[in-house]
Amino acid sequence: MDNVTRPRILVVGAGFAGVGCVRRLERRLSPDEAEITLVTPFAYQLYLPLLPQVASGVLTPQSIALSLRRSSKYRTRIIPGGAIGVDLRSKVCVIRTITDEIVDERYDYIVLAPGSITRTFDIPGLTDHAYGMKTLAEAAYIRDHVITQLDLADASQDPAERASRLQFVVVGGGYAGTETAACLQLLTHNAVKRYPRLDPSLIKWHLIDIAPKLMPELGDKLGRSAQEVLRKRGIEISLGVSIAKAGPEEVTFTDGRVIPTRTLIWTAGVVASPLIGTLGAETVRGRLAVTSQLNLPGQDGVFALGDAAAVPDEVKVATGVEGAVCPPTAQHAMRQAKVAADNVIATLRGQALRPYVHKDLGLVVDLGGTDAVSKPLGIELRGLPAQAVARGYHWGALRTGVAKARVLTNWTLNAVAGDDFVRTGFQTGRAAKLKDFEHTNAYLTPEQVRAHVEGTGTGSG
Secondary structure, eight states, rough: OOOOSOEEEEEEOOOHHHHHHHHHHHHHHHTTTTEEEESSSSSEEEOOGGGHHHHHTTTOGGEEESSSOOOOOOOOOEEEEEEEEEETTEEEHHHHHHSOEEEEEEOEEEEOOOEEEEEOOOOOHHHOOOOOOOOHHHHHHHHHHHHHHHHHHOOOOOOOOOOOHEEEEEESSSHHHHHEEEEEEEEOOOOOOOOSOOOOGGOEEEEEEEESSSSGGGOHHHHHHHHHHHHHOOEEEEEEEOEEEEOOOOOOTTTTTTTSSSEEEEOOOOEEEEGGGGGGOOETEEEEOOOOOOTTTTTTTEEOGGGGGOOOOOOOOTOOOTTTEEEEEHHHHHHHHHHHHHHHHHHHOOOOOOOOOOOEEEEEEEEEEEEEEETTOOOOOEEHHHHHHHHHHHHOOOOHHHHHHHHHHHHHHHHHHOOOOOOOOOTSSSSHHHHHSSSSGOOHOOOHHHHHHHHGGGGGG
């Protein structure tokens, strides 16, 4: 079967879901059965749960960016760019390449795994003055920024400026926000020992969330344990509180407090990629509504999974939780990838599809150092045992032996030698905030997608 007649399988997104699906397709399909193409702006899979450890310097950026071009045995064609629209009727995906060229990619089967973006609200100054924690570049940038604040505070003769540079605000009491605050607080706590002119008591970290509990998924006991660890370190936790407005040198909380700060880190949840909105299909809270077989009802050969898809949680539905969908976690994305790949193959071969069913295996939260809380298989752990489970889970989930070796080496070196607190000068001279990293203004509307496809004649083939 030649390239012209082989079915075309297009996978959008190189996260846990997309890469897992591609690798399974490569293993289970012979080269003459299908042509596989992956659309991603970066030719690596990012191990997102370890981003806070990159921001705090425990891990190097390269250690959690798993190259998709490292092995010559993979046959998937990679298109370096981002999907900005999908025309389901014409089976065309509109892609903006990294050279800013817009191209149309036809497909017979499409797997949508574009992931999620940071959820923001209409808060004055938020996107102009906040930093996110969703990309590798953001994590590396935040580390530079935090160390820079220590350097600038040390150099300043103005007590007010010094105090504002040494206050840090993290919004979001979920896993990302809690781990980010915990890991970065540990970074500044250790770094300030190298700044004899700075008063350690001036360094203040604030963790705030509009919810009444920190990480409610952990349960009351573990949630309180995490709070106790953070408060003992001096992190001020404010619940039932959010941001009213953000400025370049201060942040106003909804309870009226004004915090002088140059560092606002926003981790208050995620929403599905804007690509989903270009399909004109039914959504559930912004996520594409799919069946438990991960396919889009009424559409031939369209599958979706991961953060961008509202996949029915059959385990919870069976217990009477009506309308339950799988949470946007790496654990579900990795397992959905296998089902999605198998169902694409089953569709191609005219076989029956199977549903996605997976019981959550538990939760792990790494608070840095020897602190952690974990709940594997419902067993509550704290301290070193929890840390061993958390790091063991992450290490085991890394896809390649090279990545595992790098991460283990980084952990060992950090434990033995500590941090060098090096400021690399990342993007020096150019302020880069939340709005600059995720490029959310790149996507088309459903009408623009259709007009583009019809205008180029791609949809007529």
